Amino acid sequence: MSDRDAIVIGGGVSGLSVAWWLGQAGVASEVWEQDGRLGGKIATREADGYVTERAASLMLNFRPEVSRMLTASGLDASRVMCPGPPANQRYLVQRGKLVPVPSRLGGLIRSPLWSLGGKLRLLAEPFAPRGGRPDESVSEFVSRRLGRELLEKAMEPYIGGPLASDPDLASAQAVLPRLVALERRYGSLAFGVFAHKVLNRRTAPVHEVFSFRRGMADLIDALASAPGVSFRTRHTVTQLEPARSGWRVTARTPEGERTFRASHIVLSVPAPRAATLLHSLDHELAQLLRGIEYAPVTVVHLAFDRAAVRHPLIGTGFLVPRTENAQLTGCQWVSNVFPNRAPLGKTLLACYLGGARAPETREWNDNRCIDAAIAGLAPLLGIDAAPEQVWVDRHDCALPLYHGAYSGRLRAIMERLKRWPGLQLAANYRGGISIRDRIGEAYALAQSMHVGLAPRGARWPVAGLPSLPICAAHRSSS
Numbered sequence: 001m002s003d004r005d006a007i008v009i010g011g012g013v014s015g016l017s018v019a020w021w022l023g024q025a026g027v028a029s030e031v032w033e034q035d036g037r038l039g040g041k042i043a044t045r046e047a048d049g050y051v052t053e054r055a056a057s058l059m060l061n062f063r064p065e066v067s068r069m070l071t072a073s074g075l076d077a078s079r080v081m082c083p084g085p086p087a088n089q090r091y092l093v094q095r096g097k098l099v100p101v102p103s104r105l106g107g108l109i110r111s112p113l114w115s116l117g118g119k120l121r122l123l124a125e126p127f128a129p130r131g132g133r134p135d136e137s138v139s140e141f142v143s144r145r146l147g148r149e150l151l152e153k154a155m156e157p158y159i160g161g162p163l164a165s166d167p168d169l170a171s172a173q174a175v176l177p178r179l180v181a182l183e184r185r186y187g188s189l190a191f192g193v194f195a196h197k198v199l200n201r202r203t204a205p206v207h208e209v210f211s212f213r214r215g216m217a218d219l220i221d222a223l224a225s226a227p228g229v230s231f232r233t234r235h236t237v238t239q240l241e242p243a244r245s246g247w248r249v250t251a252r253t254p255e256g257e258r259t260f261r262a263s264h265i266v267l268s269v270p271a272p273r274a275a276t277l278l279h280s281l282d283h284e285l286a287q288l289l290r291g292i293e294y295a296p297v298t299v300v301h302l303a304f305d306r307a308a309v310r311h312p313l314i315g316t317g318f319l320v321p322r323t324e325n326a327q328l329t330g331c332q333w334v335s336n337v338f339p340n341r342a343p344l345g346k347t348l349l350a351c352y353l354g355g356a357r358a359p360e361t362r363e364w365n366d367n368r369c370i371d372a373a374i375a376g377l378a379p380l381l382g383i384d385a386a387p388e389q390v391w392v393d394r395h396d397c398a399l400p401l402y403h404g405a406y407s408g409r410l411r412a413i414m415e416r417l418k419r420w421p422g423l424q425l426a427a428n429y430r431g432g433i434s435i436r437d438r439i440g441e442a443y444a445l446a447q448s449m450h451v452g453l454a455p456r457g458a459r460w461p462v463a464g465l466p467s468l469p470i471c472a473a474h475r476s477s478s
């Protein structure tokens with residue numbers, strides 16, 4: 001048995017990001033991953049001139065620590081930005097038709113998406129009373145501030161689609177933390193947005209939407225090849241035990257069972273898997289983790305000859321509100337969003353099915369998913385021909401649902417974790433599901449670990465970024 005400073009269990013973007021930040025601070029760590037490759041849910045496939053993403057396809061960033069990571073790892077040069085207007089037009093489905101989502105106030109007033117009553121209710125937002133209940137759902141929060149119509153026609157498709165969640169059950173505090181904070185601080189979302197625009201005119205972070213030249217694979221490769229990061233694939237961790245001044249980790253590997261000792265362990269695996277690993281150690285912690293629900297998502301990638309799609313496809317895609325009773329939650333027009341994702345003259349579309357809205361899709365076979373995707377897409381985009389190529393990516397436990405008493409559960413988990421010094425949890429059930437939040441939360445965690453791992457008195461050495469107050473950083477992620 002040999003010793004390590006830190007072992008990160010799970011080679012998805014959460015685990016790799018923690019290892020990357022530790023490496024920047026001069027702390028070497030080893031990532032143990034059960035699969036034969038790194039990236040977890042994220043994987044880029046290249047086939048017949050098409051580039052498809054198994055899970056995340058783009059990043060939306062405004063966090064300075066994420067920008068810092070991209071620059072330091074040389075990824076700036078590989079970034080491919082999402083197009084600007086009008087090519088970034090998004091659509092919502094309304095009564096079986098695609099309707100453009102307005103991006104400016106004038107367009108909002110003219111838009112057929114909302115009734116006159118809905119628009120007047122939206123304009124009355126500054127006069128809506130402040131809320132109070134800490135466990136308010138997204139539906140309660142949005143209806144109270146912006147009205148029921150905006151909830152159903154704008155917010156629900158976003159919560160039900162990219163977040164795979166249900167706004168009636170999702171915690172507003174966990175899913176919309178920035179909007180909840182604006183209400184708390186300014187009493188109104190409109191005043192809050194206005195105040196931020198005026199006060200932060202020079203310092204406000206830029207919102208950027210992008211991928212990378214070779215897709216998300218570039219991000220995973222950059223994280224994994226940084227100094228201080230080493231990894232072992234085909235290492236399935238089966239046991240975690242406290243040991244003298246640290247932890248003993250046992251894994252099943254192609255060479256048989258192996259055990260190592262490490263002073264710090266970062267468990268970067270989905271919550272049910274973390275629960276299994278912690279069950280014999282701390283039954284209560286395992287139960288809390290097991291209670292985090294996950295929704296399935298299936299991505300059906302369809303490639304057509306461009307001439308077979310009658311819609312002009314000016315934009316990036318559409319979302320489908322639950323009121324449309326459709327099986328599709330959304331579709332990204334991949335070949336419009338980033339260059340070189342499809343051969344010339346071809347169109348690549350990524351269709352999303354499932355989420356909390358349709359958990360039954362977990363039981364469907366691939367053909368049923370493909371049929372449902374085509375049936376949803378064909379009338380909207382005017383497609384008569386069969387797709388020339390199809391790929392299906394299935395995630396039975398795609399995304400954690402920040403449902404119900406989620407914030408209380410997370411607080412209980414973090415409280416319980418204090419009993420186990422040197423053990424950390426870092427995965428997308430804590431602090432946000434997006435890649436941006438995974439990298440940003442990893443920064444805060446690595447900084448807190450650095451205190452225990454670096455020589456006494458050593459300062460957090462990441463240039464250009466202020467140190468976070470460590471406890472606050474952890475609180476914000478829970």
Ligand SMILES: Cc1cc2nc3c(=O)[nH]c(=O)nc-3n(C[C@H](O)[C@H](O)[C@H](O)COP(=O)(O)OP(=O)(O)OC[C@H]3O[C@@H](n4cnc5c(N)ncnc54)[C@H](O)[C@@H]3O)c2cc1C
Pocket residue numbers: 009010011012013014015032033034035038039040041042054055056057058059060235236237238268269270273297299395398399426427428429433434435436438
């Ligand atoms: C369909 C889909 C589309 C998405 N689109 C976007 C998007 O466009 N933009 C965006 O920002 N985010 C997007 N996301 C979210 C984002 O991709 C995920 O939240 C993120 O990739 C999760 O990373 P993770 O490291 O927390 O978990 P995972 O990727 O699940 O990684 C966990 C890792 O742990 C490993 N593991 C598990 N058990 C063990 C064990 N016992 N021993 C060793 N290893 C183990 C697993 O093999 C896996 O590699 C999307 C997600 C999905 C599902």
